[in-house]
Amino acid sequence: FINTLDTETIQSLALASRRKLSASALESVLPLTLSCVVVLPPKNGSDNIVYELIFSDDIHWAVRVPFQQWSDLRSESMRLDIVAQHYILSCTSVPLPRIHSYCLDEKNPLGHPYMMTDWASGVRLVDVWDDPGWWQPPRTKERFLASLARHMAELASLEFEKIGRLDSTEQGDSHFVGPFPSRHALCRTTRLLSPDSQIGPFESTHAYLSLPLDERRRSRDNELLAVLSLLLAGLPDPRFDAPPFVLGHPDFDSQNVFISEETAELSAMIDWDGVAVLPRQLGALTYPAWLTVDWNPIMYSSYKEQQHCDTEEELHEYRAMYTEAMRTLSAEYAEATRNSHILSTLAIAVAEEFTTGAIVYHLGKFAFGSRLLMYDLLEGIKRAPWFNLIPGDVARV
Incomplete structure (x- = not known):
C-alpha cells in the first residue's frame, strides 16, 4: 500500500492547503519560498499510514491515509469523525490535533482519502x-x-x-x-x-x-x-x-x-x-x-x-x-x-x-x-x- 503513495503529491497537497489557509486569513502570510519535507518512513497505525510533514517555517503537520479498502460506509464514518472533532475543538480545550484539510474519497491527486492535521507534540x-x-x-x-x-x-x-x-x-x-x-x-x-x-x-x-x-x-x-x-x-x-x-x-x-x-x-x-x-x-x-x-x-x-x-x-x-x-x-x-x-x-x-x-x-x-x-x-x-x-x-x- 505504501508504494502507491507518492510523497511529491503529498508535498503538493500540503503546500496547497497551507496557501489556502493563509489566503483565508486563518494563518499569517506565508514565506514565498515555503517548502515541505515528508518524513520517511511513515508510521503505521491500526487503520492509517501516517506521515510527518515538516514545513520550512518549522510548522509540523501529519497526513493520515487509511489503508483499508474504501467504501461509502467508511467515507460516511470519516465525515462524522470530522464533524465530532470540529465540535470538540470549538467547545473545549481538549488537545485534539486541528484538522486543516481532508478528502473523503479517492478522487484527488493522491488517489486515496486523507486527512491533514497538526502533528501531535509531546511524548x-x-x-x-x-x-x-x-x-x-x-x-x-x-x-x-x-x-x-x-x-x-x-x-x-x-x-x-x-x-x-x-x-x-x-x-x-x-x-x-x-x-x-x-x-x-x-x-x-x-x-x-x-x-x-x-x-x-x-x-x-x-x-x-x-x-x-x-x-x-x-x-x-x-x-x-x-x-x-x-x-x-x-x-x-x-x-x-x-x-x-x-x-x-x-x-x-x-x-x-x-x-x-x-x-x-x-x-x-x-x-x-x-x-x-x-x-x-x-x-x-x-x-x-x-x-x-x-x-x-x-x-x-x-x-x-x-x-x-x-x-x-x-x-x-x-x-x-x-x-x-x-x-x-x-x-x-x-x-x-x-x-x-x-x-x-x-x-x-x-x-x-x-x-x-x-x-x-x-x-x-x-x-x-x-x-x-x-x-x-x-x-x-x-x-x-x-x-x-x-x-x-x-x-x-
Missing part, C-alpha cells in the same frame, strides 16, 4: 508509563492523571440525549445525534449473519450494549453468551443507564495519548476514528484503558510479560487516584468514573469475541465470589430448560 505515554526512571518530579503520574481528568471532565460537560454518532445540519449551524453507520462495527471482532446497516441512535446504555450481544446470540449462541446476558442485566449501575450521554475517545489507550516532556501533563490525544456519543461510563467518564487492563485477563496476561508492569494493586491505586482527581472537579463525575471499569469490561466482552470467555469468568468471580461457582453455573446453564427452550414451546422446569 507518547505508552513509551514512558512503565519506565520508573522517567517519572521524576515535576513529572509525576498523579500530575498527569489530574490533567487528563480535567480534560475528560470538560468533554463530559457536552451532554446529549441519545447514544450514536454526532452529526450536523448541512449548514453546520446545529448538531444532533444520529445512527451508527454500521451495526457490524458494534461487534468489532465477531462475524454476524445479519446484513450490515445503520443502527441507532439508542436511548439507554442497556439498549446500546444489548443489541450487539443479541446479534451474537442469534448468530451462534452458547452458555458463555447466556451468562454474559445475565451479567449485563445485573452489573451495570442503573443510575447511568439513561441520559445524559457524552462523547468519548474511541480508543482511550496509552498509544494515543501524548504528554509534555517537561511537566507530564496531557499535550495531545490522537486517533479519534469512530468517535461517538456514548454512555457516561464508556465515554468521557470512563477510566483510560491502561488503568483497567487487569480486568481483561487476556490482555493482562500479555502485559505482565513486560519488564516493568503494573500489579493489580498498583492499577487499583491508580484508579483511585484518577477518581479523586475527577472528584476535585465534580462529585457527580467521580461517582460515574469510580466503577466505570465494570461497564467497560462488559462492553469489551460483548464486542470482542476472543475476550468473552476470560472476561465472563473474571466478572463471575466479581459477581459470585468464585471462578469455580462460575464454572458450575456455565455447566448448569448448558443443560438448563431456559437455555434450551425451543421457540414456540411453553417453559417448564
